[in-house]
Amino acid sequence: MRVMVLVKADAGSEAGKMAPPELLEAMMNFNEELVKAGVLVTGAGLRPSSQGVRVRFSGDRRDVIDGPFAETKELVAGFWIWEVASMEDAIDWVKRCPNPQLSDSDIEIRRFYTMEDFAEISTPEIDAQAKRLDAEAERQHGKYM
Numbered sequence: 481m482r483v484m485v486l487v488k489a490d491a492g493s494e495a496g497k498m499a500p501p502e503l504l505e506a507m508m509n510f511n512e513e514l515v516k517a518g519v520l521v522t523g524a525g526l527r528p529s530s531q532g533v534r535v536r537f538s539g540d541r542r543d544v545i546d547g548p549f550a551e552t553k554e555l556v557a558g559f560w561i562w563e564v565a566s567m568e569d570a571i572d573w574v575k576r577c578p579n580p581q582l583s584d585s586d587i588e589i590r591r592f593y594t595m596e597d598f599a600e601i602s603t604p605e606i607d608a609q610a611k612r613l614d615a616e617a618e619r620q621h622g623k624y625m
Contacts, residue, residue, distance in 0.1 A: 481564060482563055483590060484559055488555070488557065493557035494529060494552050520560060567591065
């Protein structure tokens with residue numbers, strides 16, 4: 481099963497503080513373990529929300545809101561996409577992860593939906609379109625999903 485592992489932001493990551501060399505080395509070593517185990521699909525750190533925007537949808541309106549965003553505890557500082565056998569496997573991997581922040585921190589694990597989850601409402605046309613889009617995205621960018 482595929483999961484997204486979300487590293488929650490803290491005041492340091494929102495301030496754009498870079499990790500010290502020891503933390504960068506520990507995280508790279510952890511990423512190497514993930515790759516060797518065939519778990520890591522992709523991952524990256526995210527710049528602070530001050531360098532981002534949100535687009536708010538309300539009916540037909542689209543409002544662009546510039547960062548930074550106030551609720552640091554609700555923000556994401558980085559992510560991985562992992563292929564794991566179960567949620568328990570993902571939890572075990574996260575427990576092995578070095579603390580990714582300079583303060584206490586949280587990592588959230590969320591399972592991806594698959595087309596099988598939409599079996600009751602999907603149609604053969606939608607299934608074919610999903611396969612075609614996956615193939616084209618893979619052709620353009622390589623295999624992520």
